[in-house]
Amino acid sequence: MPVLDFGDALNLALREEMRRDRRVYCIGEDIVLGVPFGVTKGLAEEFGPARVRNAPISEAAIVGSAMGAAITGLVPVVDMHFADFVTCAMDEVANQIAKSRYMFGGQISCPLTLRMPYGIGKSAGGHHSNSVEAWFVNIPGLKVCIPSTPADARGLLKTAIRDPDPVLIFEHRGLYRVTGEVPEAETLVPLGLADVKRPGTDVTVIATARMVGESLAAADRLAGEGISVEVVDPRSLVPLDREGLAASVRKTHRVVIAEEGPMRGSVGAWLAWVIMEACFDDLDAPIVRVAGPNIPIPFSPPLEAFATPGAADVVDAVRRVVK
Amino acid sequence: MYATMLRIRRAEERARELYAAGRIPGFIHLSIGQEAVAAGVCAPLRRDDYLFSTHRGHGHLIAKGGSLRGFMAELYGKATGCCKGKGGSMHLADASVGYLGANGVLTSGCVLAPGVGQSIQMRGTDQVAVTVFGDGAANRGPFHEGVNLAALWKVPVVFVCENNFWASTTAHDLSTAGGSIAARAAGYGIPGATVDGNDALAVYHAMESAVARARAGEGPSLIEARTVRFMGHFEGDPQGYRSRGEVEGGRQRDPIVRLRAHLEEAKLLDAAHAARVAAAVEAEVQDAVDFAESSPLPAPEDALQDLFVHYPWSD
Numbered sequence: 001m002p003v004l005d006f007g008d009a010l011n012l013a014l015r016e017e018m019r020r021d022r023r024v025y026c027i028g029e030d031i032v033l034g035v036p037f038g039v040t041k042g043l044a045e046e047f048g049p050a051r052v053r054n055a056p057i058s059e060a061a062i063v064g065s066a067m068g069a070a071i072t073g074l075v076p077v078v079d080m081h082f083a084d085f086v087t088c089a090m091d092e093v094a095n096q097i098a099k100s101r102y103m104f105g106g107q108i109s110c111p112l113t114l115r116m117p118y119g120i121g122k123s124a125g126g127h128h129s130n131s132v133e134a135w136f137v138n139i140p141g142l143k144v145c146i147p148s149t150p151a152d153a154r155g156l157l158k159t160a161i162r163d164p165d166p167v168l169i170f171e172h173r174g175l176y177r178v179t180g181e182v183p184e185a186e187t188l189v190p191l192g193l194a195d196v197k198r199p200g201t202d203v204t205v206i207a208t209a210r211m212v213g214e215s216l217a218a219a220d221r222l223a224g225e226g227i228s229v230e231v232v233d234p235r236s237l238v239p240l241d242r243e244g245l246a247a248s249v250r251k252t253h254r255v256v257i258a259e260e261g262p263m264r265g266s267v268g269a270w271l272a273w274v275i276m277e278a279c280f281d282d283l284d285a286p287i288v289r290v291a292g293p294n295i296p297i298p299f300s301p302p303l304e305a306f307a308t309p310g311a312a313d314v315v316d317a318v319r320r321v322v323k
Numbered sequence: 324m325y326a327t328m329l330r331i332r333r334a335e336e337r338a339r340e341l342y343a344a345g346r347i348p349g350f351i352h353l354s355i356g357q358e359a360v361a362a363g364v365c366a367p368l369r370r371d372d373y374l375f376s377t378h379r380g381h382g383h384l385i386a387k388g389g390s391l392r393g394f395m396a397e398l399y400g401k402a403t404g405c406c407k408g409k410g411g412s413m414h415l416a417d418a419s420v421g422y423l424g425a426n427g428v429l430t431s432g433c434v435l436a437p438g439v440g441q442s443i444q445m446r447g448t449d450q451v452a453v454t455v456f457g458d459g460a461a462n463r464g465p466f467h468e469g470v471n472l473a474a475l476w477k478v479p480v481v482f483v484c485e486n487n488f489w490a491s492t493t494a495h496d497l498s499t500a501g502g503s504i505a506a507r508a509a510g511y512g513i514p515g516a517t518v519d520g521n522d523a524l525a526v527y528h529a530m531e532s533a534v535a536r537a538r539a540g541e542g543p544s545l546i547e548a549r550t551v552r553f554m555g556h557f558e559g560d561p562q563g564y565r566s567r568g569e570v571e572g573g574r575q576r577d578p579i580v581r582l583r584a585h586l587e588e589a590k591l592l593d594a595a596h597a598a599r600v601a602a603a604v605e606a607e608v609q610d611a612v613d614f615a616e617s618s619p620l621p622a623p624e625d626a627l628q629d630l631f632v633h634y635p636w637s638d
Contacts (some may be wrong), residue, residue: 055472056468056472056475058468058471060434060468063434064431064437064468065437065441065469067435068434068435068436069438069441069445071423072373072423072452074441074442091428091465095428096426096431096435101631102409104409104410104416104424105408105629106628106629107416107417107418107419108418108424140630141630143631165631165632
């Protein structure tokens, strides 16, 4: 199986979908050159400037125009540049894209994909580093996916583009250069299907995006202590594979939830309730959560490191639930 | 245009009575006095052209050819409403006539329309996208982002500012720097025109040339139609912020009276013909009210429908 990095896997997905369907186009700031993460690099050469559209710094117009195009026959893939900037287009995402189909009684469909480069790292500071997926999980009308591997990134982005509804794909910028095997054949990853990244028997770690890799590293360490960790990646948060998560919990009876975003009001809090509702009688210990602190991401390296949950936090959390 | 304006006027007058009688829930924002803008903007449009509107969008829906029955039933929150009772007065839509939605968030259409223009361009049709917004909305950022993008891309979009000089309860002079919305077009290198929004023919002519320009691939235009809101911001608004004289003065500029006088002078309309038009409009509006009254309310669990086209697995 070929090995690609996460960013190249996304690039491949875009290329495949743009070749398959002439209605698909990309729009965003600096996407012709693929700045800053290289995901759209080279697409303009193959598909031309009308389908790989560099936009002015106008987030509301980028996202709004993509919706206008989507409801009248095109299939836009919007690059948000950095997910933090989505606040400049929050009306378009939260009020227009998410609500129109519903408010208009199903008359209007909005097949739009919003690529959300996000996450902590490299002292990028408070306007380029936050994990904001929880904002969107709370908005009815949006589907939200969050890949952790190159293969999932390609498969989920392709599914998102083909989905008739608006889908947000959260691409952790710390994963762009992480490599992994990607199937030669075109593969779609369905929304709402969790994936067991590592089977185990003593504890289920439910982790998203960068925290999946951290959790796998933690599982390696814990294996040395005789603790068998199952790492489950939901891959999409809306829709959520409740049954897939519950099946793992029924096997292990212990749960750690690991995410990068702030602890308060987070996706992990929602997942904990989902598990509690589905498997309360199966739980042998209270659910333990690993998440970021409730602060904007700071700049200075030691401060940023403090705000970054990692494998060591997962190790501590697992030890707490199995003791 | 005369019949369209009369249809809007009568439908809204009836809505006003029915709202006062407690038959219509929520809030309604009437466009009585502004009918010439709706009629003049929509007259040069085809059914397959697109229109985005404002929270004060009843007239735009009716002028675009939206179903009166669907309109009235939606105001009532009935299952047969154009949005199945999920939208209401502020979120009307009728995609079958290209009416892509009234909007509770002002100015949003200004960024949606350039994307529709882009889609028209990429599909290679000669359709046009129009967005109507108020003078208050022209002060929000998306107005500038949308006009800039449309001008940059040279897409077939007409931006129409329906300027009634009131942003809710805030006067134009207290909210709008520079005085003229149309003058802002110059900053983006596109044509801008100011017209008397109570003169249906003036709106029509300005719109006709903007639409022709858009269809010819020459890009967007901005029209500022200056008009008068006869009623309050919403029904029940006591309008303490506004002088009685201003409202009365506005009524002297009634666009329907004005167009009728013009048509009579041009020997295009006589009293008998006008009476026939009025009777036909009255019957249509009555039919819509009867339809709305006799339609069923949606089942409560219908609230869970229409969120997604396709929802795989559970949530």
